[in-house]
Amino acid sequence: MIVRNIPSWFRLLFVWHGSVLPRILPRLLLVFALAVIASAIRHWWLHSLADSSLSIPTFTLLGVSLAIFLGFRNSVSYDRFWEARKLWGSLVITSRSLARQMISLAGRGADSRRFVDGCCAFAYALKAQLRGEPADAHLARLLPPEVNQTIAAGRFRPALILLWLGEQAQRMQREGKLSELQWHALDRNLNTLSEILGGCERIAGTPIPFTYRVLLNRTVTLYCLLLPAGLVSSIGWLTPPIAVFIAYTYFALEQIAEELEEPFGTVGNDLPLSTLCHGIESSLREMQGLPLEVAPPPRHGIYLH
16 A cells, blocks of 8 residues: 655656556557557548548547546445455454453463464464465464464365354353353454455455456547547647547546455555554554564555555
């Protein structure tokens, strides 16, 4: 996630790192080349093929409808991003609540330490599942060897960690370390973690329909490629810069929607899941009175993903 300080309006015009411009630059260059060609042959076109020349009003009507569709697509993508951020915010809150309950109710002994480490392991396992990456190093560090061996062999590791945490709380209740009411309070927060897991899986496993993406991509691309032909009859050699500027707006909106649609990815505008996991572990370690796990600072205005 990009968290850099907002520069002045003038410097913002030339920001490259964190912009979508590198990803849409090839298409912009193609639009620029077509605009130069259209400007160079405009006199021949208007003289020989006057009946087939395009006009600005046609592209105005198409541009308005296309902007509405792109705005809707961006709203849908941002809703997914914001819901994912709220789920991970709830994960931070619930993890701290579980740690506070366990430490205040059972003290700072081995059982409490094992349970709180399991909460940290759940966050790392969830991040790994959402991104399809390994979390073996973190799980081996935070979980007992026999538990880690069982969980590492599973497919849905966060769910298995939740099962193990529930078993630990139940065991402590049977041994008299927790009362019935205290166990129920812990179990409610474990259920909240289960709801967070299901919500994240729903977002990761339900992308925006592919046909909708194809329709917008084709429409935006064809509109921007044909745009120089519609502008050249009115503005001549101003067509290249104007066409590229308009194309940049449409291509950038489409690219931003693509990034926000998958909030658990690793591009600049996605959620910084690694930083959030470090933050959870650091706060829980501080509650236990242990050395902090300090997250790396942002580099070039971007938090560790």
